Amino acid sequence: MVPMCDVTLQYQELKAEIDAAMQSVAAAGNYILGPQVKALEAELAAMCETPHAVGVASGTDALHLVLRAAGIGPGDEVVTTAFTFVATTEAIGMVGATPVFADIDPRTFNIDPAAIEAAITPRTKAIIPVHLFGQPCDMDRIMAIAKRHGLLVVEDCCQALGATWKGRPVGSIGDAGCFSFFPSKNLGGFGDGGLVTTNSKELFTSVEMLRRHGGRVKYHHEVLGLNSRLDELQAAILRIKLTRLNDWNEARRRHAATYNRMLANSPNIQRPVELTESGKHCWMGLAISGGSPLMESVYGQYTILVDNRDAVCNELSKAKIGHAVYYPVPLHLQEVHQNLGMKTGSLPHTEAAATRCLSLPMFPQLEVSQQRESVEALQRACEQSRVRAA
Ligand SMILES: *Cc1c(COP(=O)(O)O)cnc(C)c1O
Numbered sequence: 001m002v003p004m005c006d007v008t009l010q011y012q013e014l015k016a017e018i019d020a021a022m023q024s025v026a027a028a029g030n031y032i033l034g035p036q037v038k039a040l041e042a043e044l045a046a047m048c049e050t051p052h053a054v055g056v057a058s059g060t061d062a063l064h065l066v067l068r069a070a071g072i073g074p075g076d077e078v079v080t081t082a083f084t085f086v087a088t089t090e091a092i093g094m095v096g097a098t099p100v101f102a103d104i105d106p107r108t109f110n111i112d113p114a115a116i117e118a119a120i121t122p123r124t125k126a127i128i129p130v131h132l133f134g135q136p137c138d139m140d141r142i143m144a145i146a147k148r149h150g151l152l153v154v155e156d157c158c159q160a161l162g163a164t165w166k167g168r169p170v171g172s173i174g175d176a177g178c179f180s181f182f183p184s185k186n187l188g189g190f191g192d193g194g195l196v197t198t199n200s201k202e203l204f205t206s207v208e209m210l211r212r213h214g215g216r217v218k219y220h221h222e223v224l225g226l227n228s229r230l231d232e233l234q235a236a237i238l239r240i241k242l243t244r245l246n247d248w249n250e251a252r253r254r255h256a257a258t259y260n261r262m263l264a265n266s267p268n269i270q271r272p273v274e275l276t277e278s279g280k281h282c283w284m285g286l287a288i289s290g291g292s293p294l295m296e297s298v299y300g301q302y303t304i305l306v307d308n309r310d311a312v313c314n315e316l317s318k319a320k321i322g323h324a325v326y327y328p329v330p331l332h333l334q335e336v337h338q339n340l341g342m343k344t345g346s347l348p349h350t351e352a353a354a355t356r357c358l359s360l361p362m363f364p365q366l367e368v369s370q371q372r373e374s375v376e377a378l379q380r381a382c383e384q385s386r387v388r389a390a
Helices: 008-028 035-048 059-069 087-094 113-119 139-149 201-210 232-262 309-318 335-340 348-356 368-389
Strands: 052-056 077-081 098-102 124-128 152-156 176-180 194-198 281-283 302-305 357-360
Touching: 008 035, 008 232, 035 052, 035 194, 035 232, 052 059, 052 201, 059 087, 059 152, 059 176, 059 194, 059 201, 077 087, 087 098, 087 124, 098 113, 098 335, 113 139, 124 139, 139 152, 194 201, 232 302, 232 368, 309 357, 309 368, 348 357, 357 368
Parallel strands: 077 098, 077 124, 124 152, 152 176
Antiparallel strands: 052 194, 176 194, 302 357
16 A cells, blocks of 8 residues: 555654644734744745745635736636646636636646747737646746747746746746645645745735735725635644755655656656756656756656556556546646637647546655555556556
């Protein structure tokens, strides 16, 4: 038995400190936007190398509030990927704008900059690149496109806190970065939470106001806001976990490298690749075609591509090996987006990834013996389903 993810191990590692932090919040009585939220905002702004950070109620709200703060609304188009969690397009829909999907780079699963360029119309106002599975998008090319067309760039960093592109933290490259503290993310609370990072004083002020009923001063409301605050209690918990985040991210990278080695002789399993200089790819730390990596992924997930994916999943379930499919139905084919009129075949790389993707157990405390057990079961499952399909 190997779990896909076990968030209780983080708690066990830090139990004494987390329990004390929770008790001190309970005793202090300052439960909404208190000193813990302020301190976490400062710590994450420092880590992400942005002057501003605002805690909000979820990653979904982080995306939604940034789009609202930027004045994006009905009639506007936002270019993004269909290979992501639905929250990315929910945020676009919540401000009344329309998502326009660009296909992915089949090797990195991230939005393909060339496809972004092709999706731009006179109505395009913003791009939301999603750093999927913890791996940064090609931010040089995306920022160049945005500059050329005068577009806002909102980085969906919900799976990628601590990842870097050319040494720069995600969330500091675009106009804003949106983070989630959902329990299974690499920095997860005991409930929902989110955060916006930005270099822009205007976006900061506006999101700050929107999250608390549209006002800077209590009972004085300047714009139509909402209630979207990060809990003081969650902030206190997250601050304790944050002290371990670099080590945990390092452990995830180590596990990814271990999986890569264990799968090196499985030609039918495509391992995750990282971008290197001049658009080449490599397996973590191991150049395929020269050049050093441009990015440091935090491996929120370790996601491979296999044939006969659903049969492989069945075998893994029987062997009690945790696994997950992120995401089985790409957003352009979801019922909620039927009004866009996009047909099967319109985003071939996205659809192929959705059909073949499979994520393996990944959490900081994962042991090499568990990785071996998972990979052996996976190789058996692939072989069995190949024979059966033939
Ligand atoms: C988790 C996630 C979100 C939403 O975050 P919540 O905190 O659950 O609202 C948005 N985008 C991506 C890519 C995510 O993985």
